[in-house]
Amino acid sequence: MFRNQYDTDVTVWSPEGRLLQVEYAMESVKQGSACVGVRSNTHVVLGALKRSVSELSSHQKKLLEIDDHIGIGIAGLTADARSLAKYMRNECLNHKYVFGAPITPALLMGDLADKHQRTTQTYVRRPFGVGLLVAGIDPQFQTAHLYQTCPSGNMYEFYASAIGARSQSARTYLEKHYESFTEASLDDLIIHALQALVGCVSGDDELTKENGSIAFLGKDQKFTMLEGDALQPYLDRLELKNAEEEKDDDDDEEEKEGDAPQAMET
Amino acid sequence: MYDSAMPPRSKPLRSGGFNKNTSSIFDPLAGQIHNSEGYGATLGKIDHGVTENPYERRFSPYDFNGGTCVAIAGSDYAVIAADTRLSSGYEILSRDMSKLHTLTDKCILGSAGCKTDVDQLRSVLDIKMKMYHHNHRKTMTTPAVAQMLGNTLYYKRFFPYYAFNVFGGIDEEGKGAVYSYDAIGSFERTPVTATGSGQAYIIPLLDNVIAHRNRLDEKRDLLKEEVVEIVKDAFISCGERDIYTGDKVEIAVITKDGIEKTYFDLKAD
Numbered sequence: 184m185f186r187n188q189y190d191t192d193v194t195v196w197s198p199e200g201r202l203l204q205v206e207y208a209m210e211s212v213k214q215g216s217a218c219v220g221v222r223s224n225t226h227v228v229l230g231a232l233k234r235s236v237s238e239l240s241s242h243q244k245k246l247l248e249i250d251d252h253i254g255i256g257i258a259g260l261t262a263d264a265r266s267l268a269k270y271m272r273n274e275c276l277n278h279k280y281v282f283g284a285p286i287t288p289a290l291l292m293g294d295l296a297d298k299h300q301r302t303t304q305t306y307v308r309r310p311f312g313v314g315l316l317v318a319g320i321d322p323q324f325q326t327a328h329l330y331q332t333c334p335s336g337n338m339y340e341f342y343a344s345a346i347g348a349r350s351q352s353a354r355t356y357l358e359k360h361y362e363s364f365t366e367a368s369l370d371d372l373i374i375h376a377l378q379a380l381v382g383c384v385s386g387d388d389e390l391t392k393e394n395g396s397i398a399f400l401g402k403d404q405k406f407t408m409l410e411g412d413a414l415q416p417y418l419d420r421l422e423l424k425n426a427e428e429e430k431d432d433d434d435d436e437e438e439k440e441g442d443a444p445q446a447m448e449t
Numbered sequence: 450m451y452d453s454a455m456p457p458r459s460k461p462l463r464s465g466g467f468n469k470n471t472s473s474i475f476d477p478l479a480g481q482i483h484n485s486e487g488y489g490a491t492l493g494k495i496d497h498g499v500t501e502n503p504y505e506r507r508f509s510p511y512d513f514n515g516g517t518c519v520a521i522a523g524s525d526y527a528v529i530a531a532d533t534r535l536s537s538g539y540e541i542l543s544r545d546m547s548k549l550h551t552l553t554d555k556c557i558l559g560s561a562g563c564k565t566d567v568d569q570l571r572s573v574l575d576i577k578m579k580m581y582h583h584n585h586r587k588t589m590t591t592p593a594v595a596q597m598l599g600n601t602l603y604y605k606r607f608f609p610y611y612a613f614n615v616f617g618g619i620d621e622e623g624k625g626a627v628y629s630y631d632a633i634g635s636f637e638r639t640p641v642t643a644t645g646s647g648q649a650y651i652i653p654l655l656d657n658v659i660a661h662r663n664r665l666d667e668k669r670d671l672l673k674e675e676v677v678e679i680v681k682d683a684f685i686s687c688g689e690r691d692i693y694t695g696d697k698v699e700i701a702v703i704t705k706d707g708i709e710k711t712y713f714d715l716k717a718d
């Protein structure tokens with residue numbers, strides 16, 4: 184209602200009790216291309232749809248390694264994301280140097296959330312225009328975690344999540360299937376992530392090895408990226424799976440047609 | 450750490466000192482009679498062993514924890530070996546402390562010297578290499594690590610890491626690469642090197658047998674298995690003469706297929 188008068192400064196409250204600049208920053212996240220994260224008991228998989236400015240340009244990297252046991256997927260202002268990645272990498276190295284052990288992802292997320300919050304309470308800075316999906320393995324308990332940060336400084340842990348443009352379709356898919364993720368194998372998790380991503384492509388585009396990107400890590404698995412040719416086998420498997428399901432759907436429909444006349448008779 | 454003290458002067462400044470002429474300890478005038486240098490103007494001054502024979506006491510930030518490291522470059526392999534004894538003075542602190550540190554799957558750093566400086570150097574290198582990996586999205590090559598190690602050591606030119614390094618690995622062409630360093634970062638790529646307390650025993654042997662110096666017979670390329678046997682012999686001889694070398698030798702052979710480590714027992718005396 185009062186959006187235009189109270190939205191110039193991040194330090195100004197709107198009459199509805201909202202910080203409009205922070206909300207606008209969250210809009211920036213929604214403009215970024217899609218990024219999904221899924222986790223099982225032992226692995227976390229991040230998937231991203233890489234955008235390219237034109238046919239001539241390369242696709243923008245969206246999955247970044249932070250440490251052997253932590254990785255992130257970004258949506259929004261890439262430059263802000265890289266600045267955060269640099270901060271996170273430094274924190275990881277520093278922690279390992281000072282304490283002789285890898286940092287707990289939860290600890291890093293706390294620091295990251297605080298860093299985001301600081302920008303929302305001073306008028307010389309602006310909020311970060313990027314949402315992060317952070318995949319991490321707790322080095323002490325050997326558990327898998329997926330976190331999400333947003334410009335507001337809120338930090339959430341998820342079983343599965345998706346951010347960015349057209350990510351609602353991914354979220355719908357994940358809500359339907361997330362309960363099967365806990366015991367899923369790594370390969371199945373990757374297929375789930377790709378399946379969720381498929382719903383996020385725009386219009387006539389499709390998910391290919393050029394614009395798709397997967398990263399995974401696990402209990403005994405360091406951060407690993409799957410891009411380009413390495414991704415093709417999974418895309419093939421996904422295609423196969425979808426083709427089978429379509430065939431099953433067609434079979435189901437035929438059966439239904441066969442039943443219908445009987446139903447009508449009685 | 451032991452204090453390094455300069456030895457006391459051979460001639461005492463005052464002949465009426467604490468150690469001599471015991472009768473004069475209790476004689477308040479004794480010092481005064483022989484004193485011609487103006488010390489102890491007051492009577493009955495107790496000397497704590499410093500005024501009479503002053504010498505400089507200094508805290509030494511370094512300790513030498515002993516050991517020997519060797520590295521040899523082959524046509525498609527590198528062998529790097531070090532003993533596993535950690536000592537301080539005449540005491541053995543550990544018989545099983547590795548001097549080798551794996552930096553990438555293609556290179557290993559061997560360091561003798563002051564253990565805490567070695568540990569710190571390793572931490573610093575690990576951090577730098579991780580940052581490189583983040584920024585360049587690939588692992589550092591062996592020559593790059595060699596250069597970085599030299600730079601890192603020079604960074605502390607005026608308070609050096611007391612670390613004597615040998616660095617061995619496989620270069621970008623698949624050949625064995627070995628680099629030797631001094632404590633402040635001067636380095637050179639060499640076919641063969643050794644460092645540490647037993648350096649002087651091993652280098653002449655390797656010069657002759659591996660680098661084929663001062664020999665009249667024809668040089669031939671050695672297989673990595675032969676080099677490992679030569680290294681074992683070198684350490685046995687070194688362990689006989691050098692008190693800081695012994696217990697065990699850790700031998701790492703680096704090839705393009707990875708790193709293989711073996712252990713070889715030495716005399717424990």
